[in-house]
Amino acid sequence: MLIKRAVDVRPHEITPYATYLSRREFMRAGLAALAGAAGLVAAGPLHAQGAPLPGVAKSNYSTLENPTSFKDATTYNNYYEFGTDKSDPAEYAQKLKTRPWTVLVEGEVKRPKTFGIEEMLKMQLEERIYRMRCVEGWSMVIPWVGFEFRRLAALVEPTGKAKFVEFVTAYQPENMPGVRLPVLDWPYVEGLRIDEAMHPLTLLAVGLYGQVLPNQNGAPIRLVVPWKYGFKGAKSVVRIRFVEKQPKIAWEKAAAHEYGFYSNVNPQVDHPRWSQATERRIGDGGIFTPKRKTLMFNGYGDQVASLYTGMDLRKFF
């Protein structure tokens, strides 16, 4: 009799979760010791969720604010493909298939290319501790691990016609319970103006808290644009297109009067249904802690305000 074993059985599916976790801790400690002893930074094949990302450099772009707890950052998420409740992504995103994974980079570029995720993980990674402000009025501080988008762009050489960048994300109906409802136009599409995309703050993240990005946070690779509302950070990116015309983004298609292409954090421009003047910082104090004031460009004005000189930000919200 031929006994077939499913190839996608992961260790934690056949090992009690606690044992799995302790073994993982053991392996992590062992790896750290090994890496330390040999001075190795090789990533190796251990790119499962939660695996440590070695050789991550620090960055001056990081905020010194207290990061949100790992638990809050990985259990309170918006990832509508897995449901509209904040707890849905943590519950259902484990089904997201993140290997094999490629990102096709094409459009107005001299050297279009399909990148394997392993290749992208080999880029020099940096930790970027960024504020994240959700359009719904809450915020977090997240230590992302990733690399600047412009470094990827340099590899494909955008042409002069590339005025915008479009990000297309994963659509896996069999693994995504949320796409059964036409809540948004799937697959989720985001976009940036080319100068926004090429800004050094714009990050492609492959991890957080020093480890491989959990699925619910947009594994295996996602966009992070810290001066814009969180939804601009397209998750689980599969295709990046350099284009001449401004792309139609998912939330704009859903409700153009409420969500604009730019969606820069701006306390002076309210969402039609709620104020954007303040925000609830997740994990900051208790229920009796007042909300904090939202900062223009989420506090990144010194770096990015010049991108919008002369633009009416009420019109281009």
Next chain:
Amino acid sequence: MTAAASWRGKPRRLPLASPSPGFLLGTKALVFILCLGPLARLIAGGILDRLGANPVELITRSTGTWTLTFVMVTLAVTPLRRLSGWHWLARLRRMFGLYAFFYASLHFTTYIWLDQYFDIAAIAKDVVKRPFITIGFGAFTMLLPLAATSTDAMVRRLGGRNWIALHRLVYVLAVCGVVHYWWLVKRDITLPAIYALVLAALLGYRVAASLKRRA
């Protein structure tokens, strides 16, 4: 009364059609305690730090949806009583209504205190500028006179007719409450749509019943 009896057809004798005073008292006490459940859950969650990453949002949502649920339960009493013949259900209606008011007050307080932190200017701006808050605020305002006139003494003072006329406001505030919920959700209208369907059924029953009575 006779008109009501005629469309209903022959009164049926069901078990529990006329329960003992002891049963009624016991039921009332039990329902009273059960209705405190949602609040107890929030308090326990608060103490055990199990209200999730955004407790204020959870408290707001929970007290809001329980308010709507109690409004629906209150409105369900009349149809249920007619369909089942358990007329004693009417004795629970005031309690359900007051619980709707109770959870609405918690919802309102959460907004004023935990969400806005008594920023009167921001609250005033919200009420004027945000339709979903305007209509929610309106619904809460309509609940006030209903709660204030819920005692037997107030029923006598107003007189049955006036009291009934005033308490028809519940239909308006129920619609406002559902619209309030509908307008606040970002994109997924599933939950408000469920409340809307339930409310449509409860109001539809009344319309059908009144048409039948007239016929």
